Amino acid sequence: MKLGGYANRVARVDLSSGEIAYEEINEEDARLYIGARGLGVKYLFDNGPTVESDSPDNMLAFMNGPLTGSQATMSGRLAVVTKSPLTQTITDSHIGGWSAARLRWSGFDGLLFVGKSDKPVYAYVEDGTVELRPADDLWGEGVHSTVEKLRDRYGSPLSVMTIGQAGENGVRFASIINEDDRAAGRGGTGAVAGFKNLKAVVIKAEEAMPRPQDREKWRTAHQRALKTILDSEVLAPRTGGLSIYGTNVLMNPVNALGGVGVRNSQETQYDAAEKISGETVRETLLSSDPTCHACPVACKIEVEIKDGPYAGLKMESLEYEPAWALGANCDNDDPRVIAKLIDQCNDYGMDAIELGNVISMYMEATQREYVTGAGLGWGDTEGMVETAEQIALRSGIGDQLAEGTTRGADKFGHPEIAMAVKGQAVPAYDPRALKGEALGYATSNRGACHLRGYTPASEVLGIPVKTDPLAWEGKGELLKIFQDLHAFSDSLDLCKFSAFSEGAEEYAAQYEALVGQPITADEVMTVGERVYNLERHYNNLCGFDGSDDSLPERYLTETGSGPASESVVELDEMKAEYYAARGWEDGVVPNSKLRALEIIS
Amino acid sequence: MVEVKFYATLRELIDGNKSVSVEGAVTVSGLLENLIERYPNLQGGIFDEDGNIRSFVAVMVNGRDIRHLEGIDTALQGGDTLDIFPPVAGGSQSESMATSVSIRGLPEWLIREYFVELGGAVPDKTQPLNQIVSDRWSVTWSQQKVKIKGSSGMGLTQFDIVIEGTHESPQQIMELFMKKAQRGGG
Ligand code: SF4
Secondary structure: OOOOOOOOOEEEEEOOOOOEEEEOOOHHHHHHHOOHHHHHHHHHHHOOOOOOOOOOOOOEEEEEOOOOOOOOOOOOOEEEEEEOOOOOOEEEEEEOOOHHHHHHHOOOOEEEEEOOOOOOEEEEEEOOEEEEEEOOOOOOOOHHHHHHHHHHHHOOOEEEEEOOHHHHOOOOOEOEEEOOOEEEOHHHHHHHHHHOOEEEEEEEOOOOOOOOOOHHHHHHHHHHHHHHHHOOOOOOOOOOHHHHHOHHHHHHHHHHOOOOOEOOOOEOOOOOHHHHOHHHHHHHOEEEOOOOOOOOOOOOOEEEOOOOOOOOOEEEOOOHHHHHHOOHHHOOOOHHHHHHHHHHHHHHOEOHHHHHHHHHHHHHHHHOOOOOOOOOOOOOHHHHHHHHHHHHHOOOOHHHHOOOHHHHHHHOOOHHHOOEEOOEEOOOOOOOOOHHHHHHHHHOEOEOOOOOOOOHHHHHHOOOOOOOOOOOOOHHHHHHHHHHHHHHHHHHOOOHHHHHOOOHHHHHHHHHHHHOOOOOHHHHHHHHHHHHHHHHHHHHHOOOOHHHOOOOHHHHHOOOOHHHOOOOOOHHHHHHHHHHHHOOEOOEOOHHHHHHOOOOO | OEEEEEOOOHHHHOOOOOEEEEOOOOEHHHHHHHHHHHOOOHHHHHEOOOOOEOOOOEEEEOOEEHHHOOHHHOEOOOOOEEEEEOOOOOOOOOOOEEEEEEEEOOOHHHHHHHHHHOOOOOOOOOOOOOEEEOOOEEEEEEEEEEEOOOOOOOEEEEEEEEEEEOOOOHHHHHHHHHHHHOOOOO
C-alpha cells in the first residue's frame, strides 16, 4: 500500500484454530474508510452483518487510525468494533490512554479476532507479532489484579486491555478496560471478548511514532491544530473548563436546562446537582488530573476518598456520564459512592452508563412494586454497590440485570421503564431538554448514544453556533453534520474532544500531511457520511429500519422539569427532517445513496 | 435585555444607529411593537400594508431566522440577540447586502485566517483586527463574553460576525465560512 502513516499490517487471529495471519491493508478501503471506526466497520461488514453477536463467527476488531500514536495531539485512541450483544447492531467503542499508541508502535494498525478459544487465552503483541498465551491464571480476576499480574510478568512499557469478571460472565454491557481505568465502555465489547475466551490484549512497545509523509506540511498542520486546542476556552490546559473540571463541568449547565434525568427520568432537574458536580469534586476529592498519549488537556479526574465507607479508594475518572447515571439518575448525591461504583465498573469491566440505568430501572420497578422481594430503594447507596457486584457475578437479581436495561425491564413485565434505545440505555442529557440529543439517541447506529453526534456542543455551549435546546426544527440537519464530522475524527482516530476546537479543515490538513494523500474539508465530511451510511446499511441488513429509531414512551408523553416542564419530544417531525437530510427512506439507506457514496458499485 | 442589530438601509430608520437595546420584550412581535413606538419610520421598513413582515426582511434570533422558529411569536429571553436585515433593493450589483452569525469556540486568529483563505486580503497593521476585506465582500465582528447558564466555571467568547457583500452574495461566503467553522465535541 502506498499510503503513509499506516503500519500497513493487521493480524487476523482465529481463536478457534489458534492460527494467526498477517495482512496488509487494502488501499482502496483505507482511502474510503480511513481507519479505526471506519475501517473497523468495513472489516465487520465484510465479515457478514448477519452473524450472531454470540457466535464464534462474530468479529472483535481493535482498530487504530492513521493518526493513532503519532505526534498529533489527542491521538492515543483506538476503536473496538464488533456486533453488539446488547443491541445486535454494529457498535464501536473508543479507548484513550496509551494502548492504542503502543499497538501502533508495536507495528499494527489493527487486530481482528474471530472464532472462539476452548480455553482462556490472552494475546501478547510485540514487534509485529501476536501470540496467544494461556490465561487460566487470570480468568476470574478483576481488571486491577489482571493488569498488576501482567505488569509483574512483562515489566514496562506495557499496555493491557482486559476484561474483568463481567465480560467472562457474559454481562451484556461488559466493557474492555485499558490500563486499569480507561474503558471501551459501551455496547458490550467485553462480553464478546469473554464469549471468545479472550481475556486480554497485552502490548509491549517502546515509543516509535509514525513519520509524516510530508514533514513541512505536517509541521504547519500539527501546529495549527495544537494552537486551536491551546487557545480553546473549553480545552486549554489548566484554564479550559474541560481541563480543570473534566467532563463533569457539564453537570450544572445541563441541570440548569432541565436536562438531568432524575429517578429514571421521572423528573429532569436534580436539586442536589451541585453536590455531584465537577466543581464540588474538584474542591473536595480531586487528587490528580491524568492524561492520554500526546494530550496537553489532561481532562481525567483522579480522586481519592478520604472518609466514609470507601475511605482510601483512589480511582479515576469521575466523569459527567457516570456522575449522572449512578448519581442523579438513581437519586444518589454522594460523589464518594459514585467514585466507588465507577471503580467497580473499571474492575469488573462494565459500562457505567448502562449500569446506572439498569439500577435506576430496578429502583423504579421497586417503587412501582413490580419486584418480588425487597428490591432497591432510591438513593440506597449500599444496595447499589451490592447490586453492581451481583450483576458482574450474575448472582441473585444480578443475573436478570446483567441482561441490560431493556431485557431486564422486559423480565419485570414492564418494558416501559427501560430508558433505552435499540437495547442500549440513554446517556446523561434528557431528550426532553435537548432535542438534538433526542434525535441523536433515537437514530444512533449503536443504540442510545451521545457520542455519535454531540449536539450539546451547540445546544448547551453554543459551539460553533448556539441553538435553542428545546426547539426541534433544524436539528435534523445539525445532527447529520455532527455525526459525519465525528465519524471522520473517530476514523483518524483522534479524541472526540478535539472537535471542540478543530474542524474538518484541521483534520484534513493533518491527514493529508501524515498519510500523503490529498483530501479536502468537503471530502472529510463525505468520508464521515460514508462511514455513517455503511453502519446504517449494516444495521439495515440485520433487519433494522425506521421503526427502530425510537425513544422510550416516557420522553414522548411525560413532560420534564424546570425549563423542560412543558416539553416532550417531537420525534416524528424530527425523524422526517433527519431522514430528508440523510436521503434515507424510513431509516433505510437506498441503493442510490450507497452507490453515490461508493459503498457499493 | 435584548440587543437588536440593524443592517444596511435599516440603520437610517433608527437615526443612524447600528443597534438598539430593548427591555422587557417576551416575543418578537412585542419587541417590534416597542421598536416602532420609538422609531415610527421602522413600520414601513419592516412591515407591508397588511401588517406582515415584508417578504425579504430577515429577522434572526440568535442567528436563526424566525421563519424557522415561531415567526413573530418566537419567545425571547434576556441576553438574546436579534439581527434585522433589509430586503435587497433594486438588484443593483453594488447594493450592499449583509448576513450575520454568532460563533463560539473559535479563537479570533482562526476566524481571521479562515476569511483570508476565503479570499480576503491579508490584513496589514493599519487595519482593525476585527475586519477582513476582499474586493467582493467585507466582514467585521465584535466580541463579547457569554456565561454558560448554570456554570460557575465556564464562559466563552462569542464573535458576532457580519458579512456584507458588495459583488457577491454574503450568504455564499457565510456558507463557506460555516463549513470551516463547524465544530463538534464529545
Ligand atoms: S482530552 Fe481527555 S480523553 Fe481526550 S485525549 Fe486528552 S486527556 Fe484523553
